[in-house]
Amino acid sequence: MRSIPSSEITPEHVYLSRRRFLGAAGTLGAALALGACGATPVAPPDPRAGQPGERLNSFEQITTYNNYYEFTTDKQRVARLARDFRVSPWEVAVGGLARHPRVFALEDLLRFEQEERIYRLRCVEGWSMVIPWLGFPLRRLLAEVEPLAAARYVRFETVLRPEEMPGQRDRFYPWPYVEGLRLDEAMHELTLLATGLYGRALTPQNGAPLRLVVPWKYGFKSIKAIVRIDLVEEAPRSLWMTVAPNEYGFYANVNPDVPHPRWSQATERRIGEGGRRPTLPFNGYAEQVAALYAGLDLRANF
Amino acid sequence: MADQHQLRRAWPRLAVHLALLPLALLVLDAVTGRLSANPIQDMTLRTGKAALALLMLSLACTPLNRLLGWTWAVALRKPLGLYSFLYVCLHLLVFTVADYRLDPGLIGQAIAEKRYVLAGLASFALLLPLALTSTRGAMRRLGRWWRRLHRLVYAAAALAVLHYLWLAKVWREPALWGAVLIVLLLARLPLRRRGWARRASGAPPSGAARPARAQGHPDAGGEPSQQAQDGEHSPRPVDQRRGAQGPRQQQGDDPAHDEQTLSELRPEPPGPALP
Numbered sequence: 001m002r003s004i005p006s007s008e009i010t011p012e013h014v015y016l017s018r019r020r021f022l023g024a025a026g027t028l029g030a031a032l033a034l035g036a037c038g039a040t041p042v043a044p045p046d047p048r049a050g051q052p053g054e055r056l057n058s059f060e061q062i063t064t065y066n067n068y069y070e071f072t073t074d075k076q077r078v079a080r081l082a083r084d085f086r087v088s089p090w091e092v093a094v095g096g097l098a099r100h101p102r103v104f105a106l107e108d109l110l111r112f113e114q115e116e117r118i119y120r121l122r123c124v125e126g127w128s129m130v131i132p133w134l135g136f137p138l139r140r141l142l143a144e145v146e147p148l149a150a151a152r153y154v155r156f157e158t159v160l161r162p163e164e165m166p167g168q169r170d171r172f173y174p175w176p177y178v179e180g181l182r183l184d185e186a187m188h189e190l191t192l193l194a195t196g197l198y199g200r201a202l203t204p205q206n207g208a209p210l211r212l213v214v215p216w217k218y219g220f221k222s223i224k225a226i227v228r229i230d231l232v233e234e235a236p237r238s239l240w241m242t243v244a245p246n247e248y249g250f251y252a253n254v255n256p257d258v259p260h261p262r263w264s265q266a267t268e269r270r271i272g273e274g275g276r277r278p279t280l281p282f283n284g285y286a287e288q289v290a291a292l293y294a295g296l297d298l299r300a301n302f
Numbered sequence: 303m304a305d306q307h308q309l310r311r312a313w314p315r316l317a318v319h320l321a322l323l324p325l326a327l328l329v330l331d332a333v334t335g336r337l338s339a340n341p342i343q344d345m346t347l348r349t350g351k352a353a354l355a356l357l358m359l360s361l362a363c364t365p366l367n368r369l370l371g372w373t374w375a376v377a378l379r380k381p382l383g384l385y386s387f388l389y390v391c392l393h394l395l396v397f398t399v400a401d402y403r404l405d406p407g408l409i410g411q412a413i414a415e416k417r418y419v420l421a422g423l424a425s426f427a428l429l430l431p432l433a434l435t436s437t438r439g440a441m442r443r444l445g446r447w448w449r450r451l452h453r454l455v456y457a458a459a460a461l462a463v464l465h466y467l468w469l470a471k472v473w474r475e476p477a478l479w480g481a482v483l484i485v486l487l488l489a490r491l492p493l494r495r496r497g498w499a500r501r502a503s504g505a506p507p508s509g510a511a512r513p514a515r516a517q518g519h520p521d522a523g524g525e526p527s528q529q530a531q532d533g534e535h536s537p538r539p540v541d542q543r544r545g546a547q548g549p550r551q552q553q554g555d556d557p558a559h560d561e562q563t564l565s566e567l568r569p570e571p572p573g574p575a576l577p
């Protein structure tokens with residue numbers, strides 16, 4: 001766990017009181033206490049944060065610029081429209097090809113040891129952020145339900161609540177949002193189920209109360225407001241694969257050398273910076289994940 | 303009476319400067335820190351959408367005049383077209399300076415690898431000569447070539463829609479703009495063949511109606527009565543203006559010549575000050 005200078009620490013009593021069990025974890029204290037202090041602290045060297053000199057995006061940036069089509073396609077309006085979204089009570093059904101399928105209440109999920117992970121998030125549109133997530137590896141949850149041998153993929157589904165999510169009333173999209181991972185991707189150490197952000201509970205506009213974070217894939221793979229996780233045999237068909245099959249593939253790994261059919265992915269704009277940065281293979285996580293795709297034609301499997 | 307008329311004629315020419323509103327709002331939002339966390343994208347999107355909307359409005363002037371007899375619309379084509387071009391220039395500036403920091407390597411790569419960039423630049427390249435020749439002097443010097451040149455506006459508009467279609471994550475909104483463009487183009491063609499003006503003047507739907515068109519060309523102001531009004535109070539009636547531009551009065555039978563009425567960005571003598 002990374003340590004944070006005390007000058008940057010803002011106690012988050014609300015957060016801590018809601019998650020007292022985390023206090024017992026001790027070492028997590030510092031991470032949990034990292035509040036949204038307005039200033040953007042410089043990220044200390046962290047293998048998961050990648051390049052030196054990368055700064056965390058501010059809480060403000062992360063919570064006011066959101067791609068969340070369930071609410072609206074206008075990134076700036078998501079926060080306001082999502083303000084009254086009910087995140088409690090919340091249940092997630094985890095099942096499919098599992099020995100012990102079960103429904104988890106959010107409180108059950110918060111019992112998994114929560115840790116901070118600083119990840120780059122690269123949107124397929126060509127912008128990126130550095131975000132301090134809080135959560136736990138998906139593989140711990142999958143281990144609880146014990147995938148059967150036949151399970152080869154994981155399918156995720158977002159809540160369907162058109163009365164609270166105005167974007168879901170738009171019939172143009174085949175709601176609910178669906179995403180999928182190969183089982184080995186889902187079991188990878190970097191694959192996170194996020195419950196928090198900047199040491200606080202996740203905000204609705206960022207996918208509260210539970211979202212996926214797969215840092216080496218384009219942002220749309222990191223499905224929000226998850227209510228269902230199924231182990232399945234066949235590769236799930238995601239919403240974006242349905243909407244534009246020739247533009248959005250199952251893998252969606254960040255790759256500067258494989259352009260989107262209509263635009264280059266060679267560079268990106270880091271939110272908060274002018275100009276552009278080169279996009280890194282697997283969003284800078286090649287060392288950790290490239291082996292997953294050995295022998296796979298990344299151009300054909302975009 | 304005359305004052306009332308002048309007022310009625312003046313308001314569209316004043317209202318056209320509302321085209322500066324999107325820019326004013328953008329500047330206001332930038333100054334007061336109300337842009338999103340991705341201000342460059344905000345600026346790109348907002349200038350691009352304003353440019354496209356104004357170009358479509360400019361292209362709507364001729365059909366509005368011909369279908370509804372809104373003669374005043376004709377005078378707005380040029381200012382709307384030029385305002386559109388203003389936003390195109392801002393859009394291009396944001397792209398080259400703010401986004402790509404004038405890095406020739408990156409810009410070259412963007413042009414080579416992003417076909418929407420290519421379409422956008424092509425649209426700009428077509429609009430540039432139109433803006434440069436939007437003065438009355440240029441119009442006079444170019445003579446009949448002026449109209450031919452200004453037909454490029456259709457290609458520029460189509461490229462602008464294609465530019466949007468190719469960059470958008472979802473095709474729906476750009477497709478709507480494409481539909482608008484198609485409607486605006488279709489609104490001209492069938493009229494020409496069937497002779498809307500003919501119907502207005504009560505002539506039978508046959509070749510015999512041609513003389514009616516020669517007198518009151520649809521482009522000049524829809525219904526004859528309105529034309530008369532127009533002629534009375536306008537410093538230079540629309541018909542006279544056209545007459546001064548070249549020999550076209552008796553060419554109603556030839557579709558190619560009728561297309562001349564489609565040219566946009568045409569200078570209108572009492573037009574407003576331009577940006």
